[in-house]
Amino acid sequence: MVRRMPQTQQVRVAVVQAAPVLFNRDATLERVASWTARAARTGARLVLFPEAFIPAYPRGLGFGFIVGSRTEAGRRLWQLYNEQSVELPGPAIDYLGGIAREHGVYLAIGVIERDHLTRGTLYCTLLYFGPDGALLAKHRKLKPTGSERLIWGEGDGSTLSTVDTPFGRLGGLICWENYMPLARTAMYAKGVDxxxxxxxxxxxxxxxxxxxxxxxxxxxxxxxxxxVTRDMYPEEVLREEPLPADAPHILSRGGSVIISPFGEVLAGPLWNEEGVLTADLDLGMVTRARLDFDPCGHYARPDIFRFEVDERERPVMASLRQEAAPAPAPPLPARSR
Incomplete structure (x- = not known):
């Protein structure tokens, strides 16, 4: 039986709308430290950063992909992106944990995660850190969207993660995963607050x-x-692949927002600038909202619908090792006395 932590009814949360130092992991980590300190000064106990914040969401870039071929410049750009990504475990994880510990906050941040075995596959990942600095959970994006599929691998059900805190259960999905009805249902079924x-x-x-x-x-x-604006892209990136000539100056205008369990806007949306959104959440509102609608509780119809999630980990290398392993030797015959 899953037991929740005792809940506090009130909590301040913060959402950071900012830009990384694109394609520069270490400089971006310093930005995370600065923005987290700013958010923590507001009294926030949970701080959220955007998708792919470390080292970048590579908006406008194609990495030299053409149907049937790839360019050498695109491969060099991919190498830069790969080398600036984050491995688990690793120094960047330790640094992020230190930020959470220094400010005593739950820290959730989007990173590009490099597979530590092959080093040739990247995942769009959401990391959860506790106020003691521990990495509590991760979630790998299940389905990269459009051209993202050229540069990111697919996650599996083992990282449909949630984290229990004194102020409720955290969980969620990345970008257009939120248009996957069954992925949302998986989160609701875990009791996400x-x-x-x-x-x-x-x-x-x-x-x-x-x-x-x-x-x-x-x-x-x-x-x-x-x-993000186009002048934030470093020269070493633009030398390999210039942004499209018609790309606007503001490439991502933001739109960060905080919403209540009744669908009401509590803070934001924030447009066309960097900043921190905060809101004081009354966790009792979650309970009150579920009086008349609980999507995986009294408003579900298990007599009509069946829902199943495969949460087994699917590591390719483990599968190969399993298949290559020799068959177990037959037992030795009993020795006569």
Whole structure:
């Protein structure tokens, strides 16, 4: 039986809308430290950063992919992106844990995670750190969207993670995973109270998505995006692949927002600038909202619908080792006395 921590009814949360130092992991880690300190000074106990904050969401870049071929410049750009990504475990994880510990906050941040075995596959990952600095959980994006599929691998069900805190259960999905009805259902079924939705989507329609999830899941929703302009791209990137000539100056205008369990806007949306959004959440509102609608409780119909999630880990190397392992030797015959 899963037991929850005793809950405090009030908590201040913060959403950071900022830009990384694109394609520079170490400099971006310093930005995370600075922005987390700023958010913590407001009294926030949970701080959320956007999707792919370390080392970058590579908006506007194609990495030299053409159907049937790849360019050498694209391969060099991929190498830079790969080398600036984050491995678990590793120094960047230790540094992020130190930031959470220094400020006594729960820290959730989007990173590009490099597979520590092959070093040739990247995942779009959401990391959760506790106020003691421990890495509590990670979630790998299940389905990269569009051209993201060229540069990121797919996660599996083993990282549909939640984290229990004194102020409720954290969980969530990354960007357009939030358009996957069954992925949302998996989060609701885990009893998520604070639903995290780091994203790269800065459309007006994303605001409707955030409000819908709040209403559907009867949970608080923290939407978090970057604010990025084209002049933030480093020369070493643009030498390999210039941005399209018609790309606007503001490549991502943000739109970070905090939503109530009734789908109401509590803070934001924040547009066209960097900043920190905060809101004081009354966790009792989650309970009150579920009086008349609990999507995986009294409003579910298990007599009609069946829902199943495969949460087994699917590591390729482990599968290969299993297949290559020799068959067990037959037992030795009993020795006569």
């Amino acid at each position: 604070l639903y995290l939705a780091p994203t790269a989507d800065n459309r007006d329609t994303w605001q409707a998505t955030m409000r819908h999830i709040g209403s559907e899941g009867r949970c608080f929703v923290l939407g978090c995006n970057q604010f």
